[in-house]
Amino acid sequence: ARSGTPAASPARNEHRTEKKEDTWKCDECSATNLTSTKRCSRCGEPRFAAFSASTAQTQRPEVLATADYNQNVSSMRPSRVDGYQSLYPRIHESTKAEPLTLINSSSTADKPYSLRPNTKQTMPQTHIENIEEHDEDHISEQEAIVYISDLPPSIQDDSQLHRLIESRLEKVFQIEPISIQCYSKLGAGLMRVRNTQIKNRLVEDIKVMVLDLPEGTHFISFSEILEVVSYIVIDTTKENNDVNLPTAQEIRKRWIELYRGDEPSSCDQISVQFPNIYRIVSTSFDDLLAAMSTPDFLISKLFAHVYIGADCSYFEDLPKSTTKEELETAISNSIRMKTVSSLSLHIELNKQTNNACIIATDEARLWTTKSFVYINDRPISKKASLTSRLLVHPVLGIHNDDEIINHTIFDGKASIIERSNENLVLEISDKKIYDNCLSVGVLTPKSKPRLKMEIYMAFTNPENREIDTETWYHVEMVRYKPDIMQFTADIDHPIFHYRWNAAIWLQEFQNAQSKNRSTKANAKAQSSLSNDQIRHLLQMTVMLNTIGVIRKKTYLINNQQIKLNLDSKLKTIVYNHDSLLELSQSIQLSNTPYTETKVKVIKADCVFVYEECSKKYKKPLLLNMASATSPGGGYRKGDGAQEENLFRRSDYFRSLDIDLDSIQDEIPERFYCSNDGKIRSLVDLTAMYPIDEYGAIYTSGLTFFRNSEDKGYEYMDKPLEGVHALAVAAYRNPKLDGNLLSPKYAVGMRKKIENLLSIAHYHKHDCLILSALGCGAFRNPPDHVAKLFRSVIEQYAGFFQTIIFAIIDDHNSGQQHNPDGNFKSFKDELDGQSFKPMLPLDHPNTIAGPYWISSDGSSVKDVTILDFDPCQYGAKCNALYDPKHTENYSHPPLCKERSLKDTCTKHNDIIHMFSFIHRDPCKYGAQCKDIDNAKHNQEYEHPSFCPNGSNCEDTSDDHEKAYRHLPSCPSFQKCLAFKKHEKGHCEKFRHYMPRCDHGSYCVNFHDREHIENYKHPFPNPCPLTPYHCSLHEQFILE
Known part of the structure; x- marks a missing residue:
């Protein structure tokens, strides 16, 4: 082969290919393949090879050297259409010079890679010798190909798709692909992985992977075999009605003849209603490239066009x-x-x-x-x-139902769905039979009047039917994508009127969770849907029923009608970064509402916990762990996190989702908290989302009427009314440092939790029902978040009576960020704890609840959602005293324990040390000469003011150093205003007898005026000498 003489590779000779029934074995990589495939599904090598120079020219282009490839393609294939370059520029440019190459991952060396994996013949000739030298190593590694389908249509940049998929694989599944190539225009791609074990894990275990996109989540699929669906449309606009369309087999034959590739795995007419459209499934990228170059062709003198990857x-x-x-x-x-x-x-x-x-x-x-x-x-x-139900009519009394469904035209594929008057509704499980029935249009029972067969549109009287497998789950639901908006546009759709059966829904949901899903009669309808897609459709169904109940304002339990008293004054308040909760002058901080705050962590449904708390406490508040960008998160599409669960069980959408205002009889009022502390009407409703980073949305007056998911979302015997909820969004997929949030997100998360409790206190709630904020689908580490909650609860000790964490470990538990779930982390950190406030509350530069005490301890700062962006370095910031830095960023308050007791018992707690500043005390105390120097006062701790204020007369060194005092009145206690008890003057100045500067060494002790005006460490001296004082002898004796 190296001498230039074409020779057959023994690895590809037919007589050396090991055969089994319906399979053949590749001699290149030993993989087993179906006989219908011409190339190995693992390495891409063709089953047959050239035997001589003459036969080599007849082979497919892939088995020729690269130098011959482009020449043969141009001669074998029709010329490209003009639109090809603009439609597929990346692929077109690649085919001009050399085979398309995969985009290599950053962790691997650059390796050229063609659309056909491991196809040495498509490599440039200069690379052939090198590849052959390392062939043994290559085969031993058993690198494998995985095909990617369902790429998101919103991303047109192939490189961006490559990076997105690669990052997700590494982050979630710890899989590092060798290389990835995406073709956004086809909605498909391929990926090279290191061995078959990784390939099997992707195609057999993982199967689908979610991508987080700006517009929401999107699922891509992994498979062992490439299957790209295209559609061929025959132009019949200028033809007569009796045009003879080609058969599917003729289309398949023309495809192979025109594009000279692998035989398509299938080719069928899509429907008898659209006989000129054919669905064709390709298993080769090379075929697709050829079809792209020639999408238009003639067949039976009719024009045809190929819509690739459609x-x-x-x-x-x-x-x-x-x-x-x-x-x-x-x-x-x-x-x-x-x-x-x-x-x-x-x-x-x-x-x-x-x-x-x-x-x-x-x-x-x-x-x-x-x-x-x-x-x-x-x-x-x-x-x-298209629907597969037939309406057969008019069915008269002489007709027999069994005779109809057993008619030969149905071939045993018909079953009765409903019989109403003269109408008989049939379910046809075979599409071809169904299309044939529509084409014939007439059913002729033996010796009975003929019957018409038509498409059945919808059930009548849906109020009298339940949502079950016949009306919905196995018939209608599976034909839709999970999205409630396609139904809310038509509020008269039957799904809004069917009755709810919790047991049937729960059975369907449990079936969808099982690996061996039981589909029975609906096997064909659901065969193309994954368990995850079925679950989303089932969750969507719950929401559609919830909307129907809310519109009717009633529901049935055992045929007993329960009235739904929706709050017409449902109130929604948006808190953004400009919101002011309380002005400083309106706050008088003396003590906390409660002597202590008790914390519990329980494994229970949060709505159930709220219902129990509403009986014990005055005003509980429920945390909605919300999406920052979408009202209700993914509730419209049936996602399964806590916020979506709340939406399915209540009228919460009336508050947050303005897109559904059109279906509401009464649109609730929405407000926002302004920068002057006023609650004003929200005119621009689009301003609700996205929620500001540290903002929230408060809702009062919600009504819950459904139980939890594990009970099939059954209706409550008595609706839970007047529920208060606060929507707070955690960070989605924040950056981690090990098992901790990185500093930026740690500071941000603590600020979010602070605002949560601040708004709760502002609305005078005494009990909070919280949960593991952001620790599920958003992938925040529960250990760290639990410690942040503890830090903030310590700050708010005494401001709430009880805080309960209701946590259930669901499908988002057991991931890399929470291998032990979320419940354990919070239980170990918080359960059974009791937090008492540290007094006094008004110590300077400390914080109590939402109230930040000023540096002089005389006032409290405004309570806002955000004054400045929090510095990501917190208390460890090196620029704490840099005016330029502090003008733009906020920093934590002082540790109250350190400030009050000159020591801190939490110096080993990294969360505490990061959240509070610990300043060294000034060695001069209150007598510091630089105490009024702003920079010095920030860097060192100084004593607070004496609690006796202007009445303090203690001038001892220890007292003077331990407390700061008001300025002294120049007249001291001889001040006339002091003697007259003038309040204004007395509150500003301190009046006391000053100490003599000479102390015990004072020589002016016989100066009466001096003795009366200054305090000395000795008693007032006697004006007489010992010899003249009559009491001296008695004084000595005593």
């Missing part, structure tokens, strides 16, 4: 007047594009059935994220598949 969706029951142009405009508006190329969006409208098929690819792939459109102000829901 999505297919449907509209059903459209108004009869609907046109293609209206649909195109509506879809363009939905994806925010003025115009969409016909090469990216195809609309096929069936006027007989009033259904439409939408094919979207390339720039129109954003359509996959939408759920509905408005046409003439009417909402039209998008569906992933």
Whole structure:
């Protein structure tokens, strides 16, 4: 081979390929493959190879050297269409010079890699010798290929997708891929990993992975085999109605003939309603490249166009007047594009059935994220598949139901859903039979009147039916994407009117949690849906029922109607960074509302705990661990965190989700807290989100009427009314230093918790129901967060009677950031603790609850949500006394224990030492000459003012050093204002008898005026000498 003579590789000779039934073994990597595949699914090597120079020219381009590749492609394939470069510039540029290469991860050396993994023949000739020399090492490593599908349509940058996937794999699953290549225009990609064990873990265990995008979460899938779905549309606009369309087999044959690639794994007409559209599944990127270069072709003298990597969706029951142009405009508006190329969006409208098929690819792939459109102000829901129910009528008394469903046209695939008067509704489990029934349109029972067969649109009288497997879970639900907005646009949809059956829902939910999901009759309908997708659809169903109940204001329990008394005065207050809670002059700080604050940590549902607390305490408050960007988090799409759970069980959406105001009879008032402390009406409702970093949203008057998820969201016997909740958002995926939040996020999280308790105190709540804030899906470490809560609760000791942490370890527990769950961390740190306030409350430069005492101890600062951004270095900041720095950043207060007792018992607590400043005491105490120097006063601790104020007469050295005092009156106790007890003067100055500067050595003790004006350490001297004083002898004797 190196001498230039083409020779067959023995690894690829057919007679040396080990065969099993329906499989063949690759001699290159020993992988076993299906006989229908022409290339190895692991290494990409072809099953057959060239035997001579003459046969080498007939092989596919991949088995030729790179130098021959481009020449053969240009001669074998039709010329590219003009639009190809603009549609697929990255792929087009790659095919001009050399095979496409994967983007290598930063942790690996640069290695060229073609679309066909490990295909040595597509490498430049200069690399062949080097690869062959290291072939043994290469094979021993058994590097494998994993295919990626369902890439997010909102990201068009392939490199960004590569980085996003690589980062997520490393962070969540500790998998470092060798290289990743994404093709955003196809919605697919491929990844090279180090061995088959990693590959099997990705495709068999992980299967899907969530990506966090600005617009929300998105799931991508991993698979062992590449399957890219494309659609071929035959143009019939200028043809007669009796045009003979090609069969699916003819389309498949034409595909292989035109693109000279692998045989597609499947090719089918999508529906009898749209016979000119074919769904074709490719397993080769090379085929796709060829199709991109020639998307238009002729077949049976008909024009055809290939929509590569496209999505297919449907509209059903459209108004009869609907046109293609209206649909195109509506879809363009939905994806925010003025115009969409016909090469990216195809609309096929069936006027007989009033259904439409939408094919979207390339720039129109954003359509996959939408759920509905408005046409003439009417909402039209998008569906992933056409309905498979038939309406058979008129069924007369002489007809027999069993005879109908056992008719040969149904081939045993029909079952009865409903019989109403002369209408019989059938479920057809086989799509081809269903399409055939619609095509025929007539059913002829033996010796009985003929019956019509039509598409069945919807059930009648939904109020009399439950949400069960026949009405919803196995029939309708699986045809939708999880998003309530596609239904809220049509509030008359039956799903809002069905009755709730908690037992049926819980059974479906438990089935979806099982690895061996039991699908039974709905096996085909659900076969393409993962357990996670089913769970999201089930959670979405709960929310739809909740909306229906709220609109009706009643629900049924055992046929007994329960009235829902929704609070018409539901109040929502937004707290942002400009909000002022209390002005300093309005605060008189003397003692705390309670002598102590008790803390409990229990494993229970937070709503249940709130209900119990509402019976014991005056005004409990429930923490909503909220999303900062989306009202209700992902509740619209059926996500499963705490905020979404609260939304499904109450009318919380009435407060936070302004997009649903249109379906409410009464729109609640919304307010915001202004910078002057006033609660003002919120005019711009879009200002509610995103929630400011340290902000929150307070809601009062909520009504809960559903029990927890583990009870199937059953209705409460008695609704829980007047619930108060506070929405606070934790950081999402913050940076960690080991098992701790990095300093920036630690300081920020403590500030969030402070504001939580500050707002709670402002609204006079005596009991708080909290939880492991941010420790679930947002991946904050529970040990650190629990310690931050402890630090803030110590600060708020006595401001609340009880604080309860209600924590349940759910599916977000046991992750890398919380391997032991969240409950244990909080229980070990806080459960059973009792926190008492440290008195006095008004010690200078310390904080008690939300109140920061001024440096002189005479006043309290304003209570705000944010004055300055907190410095990420906290008490450890080196610029604490730099005026330029402190003008822009806030820093912690002094440690009260250190300030009061000159010592701190928490010097080993890193959270405490980071959250409070510990200053060294000034050795001169109150007698410091620089005590009024601002810089010196910041760096050193000085005593507080004497509690006796202007009445203090203690001038001893110890007392003078231990306390600061008011200035002395120049006249001392001889002051006339002092003698007249003038309050204004006496409160400003201290009146006392000054000490003599000479002390015990004073020689003026016989000076009466001196003795009367100054205090001495000895008694007043007798004016007589010992010889003249009559009492001297008696004094000595005593």
